[in-house]
Amino acid sequence: MSIDTPLARAAEAAINLKLGNIEKLPEPKQTTIVTIANQKGGVGKTTTAVNLAAALAKHGLSVLVIDTDPQGNASTALNIDHRAGTPDVYSVLVEEVDFSEVVKPVAEFENLFCAPATIDLAGAEIELVSLVAREYRLQKSLNKYLEFHKQKYQKQLDYVFIDCPPSLGLITLNALVAAQEVLIPIQTEYYALEGLGQLMNNVNLVKKQLNPQLEVATIVLTMFDSRTNLSQQVAEEVRKHFGDIVITTEVPRAVRVSEAPSFQQTVITYDPGSPGAQAYIKVAKEFAQRHSGVN
Numbered sequence: 001m002s003i004d005t006p007l008a009r010a011a012e013a014a015i016n017l018k019l020g021n022i023e024k025l026p027e028p029k030q031t032t033i034v035t036i037a038n039q040k041g042g043v044g045k046t047t048t049a050v051n052l053a054a055a056l057a058k059h060g061l062s063v064l065v066i067d068t069d070p071q072g073n074a075s076t077a078l079n080i081d082h083r084a085g086t087p088d089v090y091s092v093l094v095e096e097v098d099f100s101e102v103v104k105p106v107a108e109f110e111n112l113f114c115a116p117a118t119i120d121l122a123g124a125e126i127e128l129v130s131l132v133a134r135e136y137r138l139q140k141s142l143n144k145y146l147e148f149h150k151q152k153y154q155k156q157l158d159y160v161f162i163d164c165p166p167s168l169g170l171i172t173l174n175a176l177v178a179a180q181e182v183l184i185p186i187q188t189e190y191y192a193l194e195g196l197g198q199l200m201n202n203v204n205l206v207k208k209q210l211n212p213q214l215e216v217a218t219i220v221l222t223m224f225d226s227r228t229n230l231s232q233q234v235a236e237e238v239r240k241h242f243g244d245i246v247i248t249t250e251v252p253r254a255v256r257v258s259e260a261p262s263f264q265q266t267v268i269t270y271d272p273g274s275p276g277a278q279a280y281i282k283v284a285k286e287f288a289q290r291h292s293g294v295n
Contacts, residue, residue, distance in 0.1 A: 136177055
């Protein structure tokens with residue numbers, strides 16, 4: 001008989017990590033490119049990008065995180081150098097450097113990779129305006145890299161997650177054009193749905209004019225506090241409005257999740273038995289099962 005307490009979960013996670021008893025998650029049929037977007041800041045967008053990617057990688061899938069936010073928070077959490085002048089997503093978008101010169105392996109994972117963002121990316125919005133095929137630059141470079149990666153590692157990437165800045169400029173537009181899907185993190189707090197209508201309108205415009213395959217396929221509820229009626233009400237409202245695309249597991253508001261980036265880690269390695277880590281692992285399992293067709 002198992003005991004379901006935080007201490008028991010932490011102990012079980014530690015034992016599983018030590019013994020290598022980690023469930024292999026099902027692979028998607030083809031590389032799935034997911035843009036993680038929400039123009040409202042502070043909703044757990046980058047946190048979801050890096051922890052979902054880390055959880056999938058920990059369970060045997062091959063994942064690339066593309067950091068398109070000049071703040072470089074995803075790069076920090078994955079412990080990837082992103083000082084000014086480092087080859088980064090700016091180099092790809094503006095200078096046409098190959099992704100193969102930018103993508104770096106994440107040290108703590110066998111099959112997790114990151115294309116970092118530096119502060120140089122802050123100027124890309126202006127510089128992209130005058131460039132040819134400005135909306136398609138990320139898509140073109142990424143498609144080329146996917147072939148390179150497959151040749152180099154003799155295996156295709158399973159997922160690409162593009163972490164967007166909290167704005168709807170040309171960088172986010174590039175991310176939406178490059179992706180097949182959009183994942184939206186929504187915090188279960190007051191004003192959670194603020195700006196969501198504009199984001200959905202923009203996704204629909206991109207779908208209509210630039211990328212017909214684009215769909216909002218996943219919503220993850222973040223910063224959930226089971227002690228408050230507000231969190232419960234927002235979660236219910238989101239599920240009622242968006243239906244089956246909302247992941248079953250809510251990610252709790254958790255200290256360990258917030259602390260992990262300070263140590264240049266995801267919560268998956270920082271404290272694998274913590275409620276936040278366990279929630280992201282559950283999200284990853286459901287996400288992988290949905291994309292493989294496994295129930």
